Amino acid sequence: MPVAILTTMKATKLRRAAAMAVLAVLISTLYAAAPAAGATDHYPTVTPQPTAYQVRLAGDETGAQWHGREQIVVRNSARAALDTIWLRLWGNGMDGCATPANVTVSAFDGGTPGPLAAGCTALPVRLKRALPPGATTVVAFDVSIRTPARADRFGRVGAYSFLGNALPVLAVRDERGWQLPPYVPNAESFYSLTSSFLVTLDHPDGVAVPATGTVVAESHHGGRTVTRIAAPLVRDFAWAAGPFRSATARTATGVRLRTWYTPEVTPETALSVQGDVARAMEFATREYGAYPYPEMDTVIGGFEGFSGMEYPTLVLTEPAALPAVHEAAHQWWYALVGNDEYHHPWLDEALTHYTTTKILGIPGYCAGAPFWFSDGMRIDAGMDYYADHPDEYAAGVYGDGACMFHELEALIGADAMRTGLRRYLSEQRFGIARPAELRSALQSATTVDLTGFWERWRNTAA
Numbered sequence: 001m002p003v004a005i006l007t008t009m010k011a012t013k014l015r016r017a018a019a020m021a022v023l024a025v026l027i028s029t030l031y032a033a034a035p036a037a038g039a040t041d042h043y044p045t046v047t048p049q050p051t052a053y054q055v056r057l058a059g060d061e062t063g064a065q066w067h068g069r070e071q072i073v074v075r076n077s078a079r080a081a082l083d084t085i086w087l088r089l090w091g092n093g094m095d096g097c098a099t100p101a102n103v104t105v106s107a108f109d110g111g112t113p114g115p116l117a118a119g120c121t122a123l124p125v126r127l128k129r130a131l132p133p134g135a136t137t138v139v140a141f142d143v144s145i146r147t148p149a150r151a152d153r154f155g156r157v158g159a160y161s162f163l164g165n166a167l168p169v170l171a172v173r174d175e176r177g178w179q180l181p182p183y184v185p186n187a188e189s190f191y192s193l194t195s196s197f198l199v200t201l202d203h204p205d206g207v208a209v210p211a212t213g214t215v216v217a218e219s220h221h222g223g224r225t226v227t228r229i230a231a232p233l234v235r236d237f238a239w240a241a242g243p244f245r246s247a248t249a250r251t252a253t254g255v256r257l258r259t260w261y262t263p264e265v266t267p268e269t270a271l272s273v274q275g276d277v278a279r280a281m282e283f284a285t286r287e288y289g290a291y292p293y294p295e296m297d298t299v300i301g302g303f304e305g306f307s308g309m310e311y312p313t314l315v316l317t318e319p320a321a322l323p324a325v326h327e328a329a330h331q332w333w334y335a336l337v338g339n340d341e342y343h344h345p346w347l348d349e350a351l352t353h354y355t356t357t358k359i360l361g362i363p364g365y366c367a368g369a370p371f372w373f374s375d376g377m378r379i380d381a382g383m384d385y386y387a388d389h390p391d392e393y394a395a396g397v398y399g400d401g402a403c404m405f406h407e408l409e410a411l412i413g414a415d416a417m418r419t420g421l422r423r424y425l426s427e428q429r430f431g432i433a434r435p436a437e438l439r440s441a442l443q444s445a446t447t448v449d450l451t452g453f454w455e456r457w458r459n460t461a462a
Contacts, residue, residue, distance in 0.1 A: 047078035050195040058202040063241025071140040076131040083130040086171035092120040093183025110139040153309035160242035181342035188341040197231040211239035234312035261300040280328035329355040343382040350401020369403035378458040412446040420445035
């Protein structure tokens with residue numbers, strides 16, 4: 001064997017070994033911060049648990065189309081055998097069953113796919129063998145992603161692609177059965193369990209790929225870059241692709257901030273937004289609990305008609321303080337403490353907007369809240385209601401929701417509010433929270449009976 005080839009092979013092995021070492025340290029550090037096994041398993045019927053996603057994708061010359069293979073290690077965390085799982089293909093949500101589809105899957109190993117459902121956003125996969133309680137299996141498939149031309153969380157604007165909710169993830173079955181809600185464009189329907197992702201993106205050298213997680217290895221060949229990304233203990237994985245400019249900083253607590261921005265965003269504006277994100281993260285860490293990840297990526301674009309979107313360790317935002325702070329606050333209320341966003345949108349959005357207004361200032365309209373536009377309007381309503389009453393959504397979930405928490409803080413005191421929310425985060429970290437658990441955590445921090453408070457704010461649903 002020629003010495004040059006041998007040297008190249010040794011260098012490749014060393015890079016892989018170094019990447020795996022970094023990945024091992026990253027995973028062990030995060031798992032040390034996670035609750036003990038079963039600590040957040042309040043609902044043992046919630047299944048299946050994706051213990052790991054391994055994905056390898058190659059992008060085209062623009063970063064708008066991606067093809068490759070995805071593998072999911074699935075554990076049955078329920079008490080009964082599991083013969084079918086469901087995948088959510090959220091990238092098809094906006095366009096439904098239009099052809100060509102934005103996200104397609106094929107060539108399955110470990111199971112047989114059935115017909116698409118829920119507007120082509122849900123796919124059943126019958127497992128080769130029924131999976132007993134506690135057992136693990138692997139399902140793998142080819143995946144193709146075509147980013148549609150639109151300013152959206154999953155969309156393409158000029159040379160820049162934003163791939164939020166593009167990667168297929170497992171659906172959740174809880175005590176109500178499989179949760180396969182429709183896609184809602186003005187809010188979220190997402191509901192996923194914490195897992196670990198190892199994603200390899202093969203892309204042109206001139207296309208940057210800011211993503212959930214941390215880059216653990218990169219290699220270059222023939223004008224292309226292979227970027228390997230580890231994202232332990234996250235409930236979703238998103239990325240962007242394009243010739244972004246970038247800046248790097250750190251929060252006062254040591255989290256690395258990587259900020260990516262498009263040419264219409266000036267460097268001064270990008271740094272200002274980076275400062276807003278840092279301020280939000282430092283506030284939430286101080287008030288509620290530590291951010292357990294080593295990095296936070298902010299992707300700034302001039303999205304016309306789209307303000308921003310949160311993903312674990314990555315946010316998309318307009319070049320403005322309000323969306324940047326809001327999406328950063330979601331790292332606590334959604335990324336760390338998950339929820340069923342279709343049935344309980346207020347759990348993450350109202351709490352996030354309360355946190356946002358704690359940082360940017362309490363809005364004056366809270367003096368007149370709550371605002372009930374109709375007899376049926378409720379803070380605790382689900383997206384099934386708000387989809388039919390879109391004019392009430394922002395006012396009910398964001399406006400009234402944030403004002404509700406500000407009034408609660410005035411009622412029980414800032415120390416009790418902080419104690420209750422810290423307890424809620426500690427108990428539900430990396431898990432799925434229900435409304436009763438948030439109310440319970442807040443009630444435990446005060447001697448004031450909050451029953452009448454929740455009734456006044458039309459927020460009593462389980």
